Amino acid sequence: MHHPAPDPSPWYRQVDRGQWKAFFAAWIGYVLDGFDFVLITLVLTEISADFHLDTVGAASLVSAAFITRWLGGALLGALGDRFGRKPAMVASILLYSLGTFACGFAWDYTSLFVARLAIGMGMAGEYSASATYVMESWPARMRNRASGFLISGYSAGAVLAAQVYQWVVPALGWRWMFYIGLVPIVIALWMRRALPEAADWETSVATREQRPSPFGPLFATRARATANTAMAVAATVALFAVFTPLGDGMVPVLSVLAGACLMAFAVQLGGRRGWLLHVSMIITVFFAFLYSWPIQALLPTYLKTDLGYSPGQVTDVLYYAGFGTMAGCWLAGFVGDRIGTRKAYAFTLLASLVLVFPVFAVQDDPLLLGVLLFALQATSFGISGLLPRYIGGHFPTRTRGASLGFTYNVGALGGAVAPVLGARLASGMDLGRALAVLTFAGTAIVVLLVGLDVPGRLGRLLAPGEPADHLAHEETRTPKDRAPAVHV
Helix, strand or coil: CCCCCCCCCCHHHHHCCCHHHHHHHHHHHHHHHHHHHHHEEEEEHHHHHCCCCCCHHHHHHHHHHHHCCHHHHHHHHHHHHCCCCHHHHHHHHHHCCCHHHHCCCCCCCHHHHHHHHHHHHHHHHHHHHHHHHHHHCCCCCHHHHHHHHHHHHHHHHHHHHHHHHHHHHHHCCCCCHHHHHHHHHHHHHHCCCCCCHHHHHHHHCCCCCCCCCCHHHHHCHHHHHHHHHHHHHHHHHHHHHHCCCCHCCCCCHHHHHHHHHHHHHHHHHHHHHHHHHHHHHHEEEEEEEEHHHHHHHHHHHHHHHHCCCCCCHHHHHHHHHHHHHHHHHHHHHHHHHHCCHHHHHHHHHHHHHHHHHCCCCCCHHHHHHHHHHHHHHHHCCCCHHHHHHHCCCCCCHHHHHHHHHHHHHHHHHHHHHHHHHHHHHCCCCCHHHHHHHHHHHHHHHHHHHHHHCCHHHHHHHHHEEEEEEEHHHHCCCCHHHHHHCCCC
């Protein structure tokens, strides 16, 4: 077989103008994701004062976005599989903008909570639709870079939110943070209006007479459709109760109920050949969130309460952490393309274990703490820039949107569990040590799961003929390559 000679030009010139445009249109969506998550944590005190909320009520506004993420990831991912990645991206950003707009005009706790539910669905859809779109648009040999660069937008949004907060809220109030959040949404929609469809989807799916129907197994019979509808309602209500005062005293039972319903969906969506892959991928993502989110959620609290840092010092340390995550996402892309996604993921996480306890041993030196946090976040949270590439490679093009959206966003519930678990551990030890223990243990588990290729191995037990990495086998062709040949 004849293989073309490697292109000697710099890598960034091997990505054409249309592929870069696709990337930046999706990247802005990830900036919004980071901006919004940090935004709600920054303005919680102002919202609590306006709506007379206690700490639990205020915290439930952060958790609200997790309640609907699994549903948004699955529905909008399935939309992308059936009708194309581009319509799913536009639908996600419209849902996101509706939620952001509603937050700015919320008149009480309930209206703000409902708006956060819409944002959670849009955020989940944005992750699956944009990630699949960019990876399927870029050349196969650069898809780790596509994944890592894309996820860096989250950190850029987080840093931007912290900066905008200092300028806007003291002068104009918390609602203006949401109004300003509409500006990048408008830009994202404008950039997406004329994008071409993702090349892999267009080649593999659009040309087929019968389009994929990822939710088909859930509605195969009337009895199954009824049972699954009931389970969807039960899972949503249970998650709502877990993250609000409604579930006081029943959290363990409700958590098991929600988990059982979501796993039942995973088994059905995966089918006879794929259910084990779906379940093991959800567990892997769950632990990926469990190791990374205690620091994301509780670092400001730790800096203020345990170390007694001033607001200015807290902001400086958070900048180091944010830029470390961003640098880690970029580094992950290059390393992943050089040595492979799985090796890059496992080895970089393994290196991060050396930094976990030193970070929480520093107390009176904000600069040293910032430098150590930069390195930890680069090798720990930053490497999660490879998650879309890692998950997406396990699924074929026809089901990638729904499978990535569902497994990632169900696993993302680990991000809701992590702060609670960290706070519980802190009742028996100081908060810094609790965060260190949880981060170290969660990281070690993910190193084993990814390094030993547990989801892939389990998946191939039931589907031995499936490729180990679908994305590596789907080389994107440029529009020029796809054009019909002209014979003279």
